Amino acid sequence: MSGGEVRVGVRVNGSREVGRAEPRTTLAEFLREELGLTGTHVGCEQGVCGACTVVLDGVAVRSCLVFAVQAEGCEVQTVEGLARDDGLHPLQQAFWDAQALQCGFCTPGFLMTALVALRERSDWDRAELRERLSGNLCRCTGYEPIVDAVLAAAEAVRNSGGEAAT
Amino acid sequence: MKTAAFDYVRAGSTAEALAGLGNGRDARILAGGQSLVPIMALRLATPEVLIDITRCPELNTHGAHEGVLTVGAAVTDGVLERDPEVRATHPLLVRTLSLIAHPEIRARGTLCGSLAHADPAAELPALLMATEGDVVVDGPAGVRHVPAVDFFPGPFTPALDEGEMIVAARLPTPGPGTGWAVEEISRRPGDFALAGVVCVVDLDGAGRCARAGIGLFGVASTPVRARAAEEVLMGEQPSHSVLDAAAAAAFDDIDVQGDEVHASAAYRRTAGRALVRMALGTAVRSASRGAA
Numbered sequence: 001m002s003g004g005e006v007r008v009g010v011r012v013n014g015s016r017e018v019g020r021a022e023p024r025t026t027l028a029e030f031l032r033e034e035l036g037l038t039g040t041h042v043g044c045e046q047g048v049c050g051a052c053t054v055v056l057d058g059v060a061v062r063s064c065l066v067f068a069v070q071a072e073g074c075e076v077q078t079v080e081g082l083a084r085d086d087g088l089h090p091l092q093q094a095f096w097d098a099q100a101l102q103c104g105f106c107t108p109g110f111l112m113t114a115l116v117a118l119r120e121r122s123d124w125d126r127a128e129l130r131e132r133l134s135g136n137l138c139r140c141t142g143y144e145p146i147v148d149a150v151l152a153a154a155e156a157v158r159n160s161g162g163e164a165a166t
Numbered sequence: 167m168k169t170a171a172f173d174y175v176r177a178g179s180t181a182e183a184l185a186g187l188g189n190g191r192d193a194r195i196l197a198g199g200q201s202l203v204p205i206m207a208l209r210l211a212t213p214e215v216l217i218d219i220t221r222c223p224e225l226n227t228h229g230a231h232e233g234v235l236t237v238g239a240a241v242t243d244g245v246l247e248r249d250p251e252v253r254a255t256h257p258l259l260v261r262t263l264s265l266i267a268h269p270e271i272r273a274r275g276t277l278c279g280s281l282a283h284a285d286p287a288a289e290l291p292a293l294l295m296a297t298e299g300d301v302v303v304d305g306p307a308g309v310r311h312v313p314a315v316d317f318f319p320g321p322f323t324p325a326l327d328e329g330e331m332i333v334a335a336r337l338p339t340p341g342p343g344t345g346w347a348v349e350e351i352s353r354r355p356g357d358f359a360l361a362g363v364v365c366v367v368d369l370d371g372a373g374r375c376a377r378a379g380i381g382l383f384g385v386a387s388t389p390v391r392a393r394a395a396e397e398v399l400m401g402e403q404p405s406h407s408v409l410d411a412a413a414a415a416a417f418d419d420i421d422v423q424g425d426e427v428h429a430s431a432a433y434r435r436t437a438g439r440a441l442v443r444m445a446l447g448t449a450v451r452s453a454s455r456g457a458a
Contacts, residue, residue, distance in 0.1 A: 002171060002172065002173040002214065002215075003171030003172050003173060006174065022171065023171075023172055023173060023174035023216070024168060024169045024170070024171055024172060026203075045167040045168075045207055046167070046204040046207050046208065047200060047203070047204050047271060050268075050270065053270055059244065059273040060269065060270045060273060061270055061273050061274050062200075062270055062271065062274075064203075064207075065199055065200055065203045065204065065271075065274065066199065066203075066274065067174070067199070067203075067216075069174050069176075070196075070199075070218060070220070072176075113270065131355050132269070134268060134354065134355050134356055135267070135268025135269065135270050135271065135356060
């Protein structure tokens with residue numbers, strides 16, 4: 001039958017990337033296997049766990065529910081794009097400081113979800129933020145340190161005039 | 167957990183998508199993919215061809231005109247819930263969208279895709295039924311409008327003929343005097359509902375119920391109208407006792423389906439009656455405020 005490889009071009013973390021993928025290759029697989037960006041983790045592969053969350057044209061999406069070919073010409077931001085030359089992204093630093101990770105498997109997805117949540121607003125209260133992050137599953141932390149971290153990062157965003165959410 | 171192989175077609179227009187559906191292969195329309203891709207990953211669906219409609223300009227439009235919000239087949243839930251015009255003209259839709267999964271799913275999931283998937287536990291088919299919207303379908307026989315009540319003949323089965331696709335949904339917007347509410351019970355925010363209800367109520371000048379639309383989801387093999395409850399309400403002053411009687415009657419003609427894993431039929435019926443009662447109370451209060 002069919003399903004032969006096609007060319008896929010995307011901009012990932014600011015640089016133009018071109019690869020080949022079968023139509024059935026998900027964006028998550030494409031990032032990991034074709035581009036070698038293994039920071040994006042693959043958990044449930046059916047949209048439930050949130051581990052594979054990336055930012056696609058400015059919105060957080062499940063990269064296991066997007067075929068790579070659908071992302072043709074789009075802008076993708078992954079966890080590899082967060083750290084700066086001078087160290088961790090403020091959100092990553094907040095996770096570090098609050099001990100918001102243990103095994104780390106869910107962390108890239110949480111970071112990308114939280115990044116977009118902080119672009120949406122920086123005045124989250126705890127209850128709203130818990131619901132905003134509820135699409136991502138963590139089996140280690142019990143979530144509270146993650147919420148602590150994102151609230152701390154939100155404060156950093158407010159104090160930096162938004163710079164910390166870029 | 168990898169989908170079966172398929173050919174991918176990026177349609178540039180509705181005509182291109184329809185041509186792809188009509189070429190004799192087992193083709194499916196791909197819009198947001200938030201339901202279709204998981205069922206493909208589980209190999210519950212193995213289409214030969216996926217026709218991606220997300221870049222068809224005419225399917226990416228939405229707008230309200232003369233009391234009807236028309237939503238193109240490629241418009242995502244996320245776009246709708248952020249749009250100030252939609253927030254102003256159809257707050258019931260915005261509230262209903264907020265109950266669907268999580269923002270990361272709504273960022274790609276589409277309203278029309280939910281209608282095409284026809285999950286009996288989904289909110290949007292019940293909303294379309296309660297508000298008497300319709301589905302705009304295009305195909306070999308041309309464009310036709312299918313009323314919501316006729317669009318969901320069975321579980322996961324939309325009333326689409328061979329070669330047809332949804333191009334838009336038409337959702338009547340609540341008028342200034344229309345009361346509305348949506349309520350559901352789910353284990354966690356974003357989960358599919360164990361039982362849920364969408365309702366709209368209009369009161370006449372004397373405060374009697376002039377129109378009632380009650381759509382139930384998560385309780386039967388398809389979304390259903392609670393006709394018996396609507397009949398109890400029609401022409402009546404919506405007193406507490408009338409609302410109690412309507413809620414009690416809501417499941418009279420409905421074959422409630424339960425399952426071992428999530429909730430029994432008895433639970434769904436009991437919870438559903440409570441939800442209908444809550445929703446009617448909220449809807450009647452907001453209708454009274456709007457009429458005053």
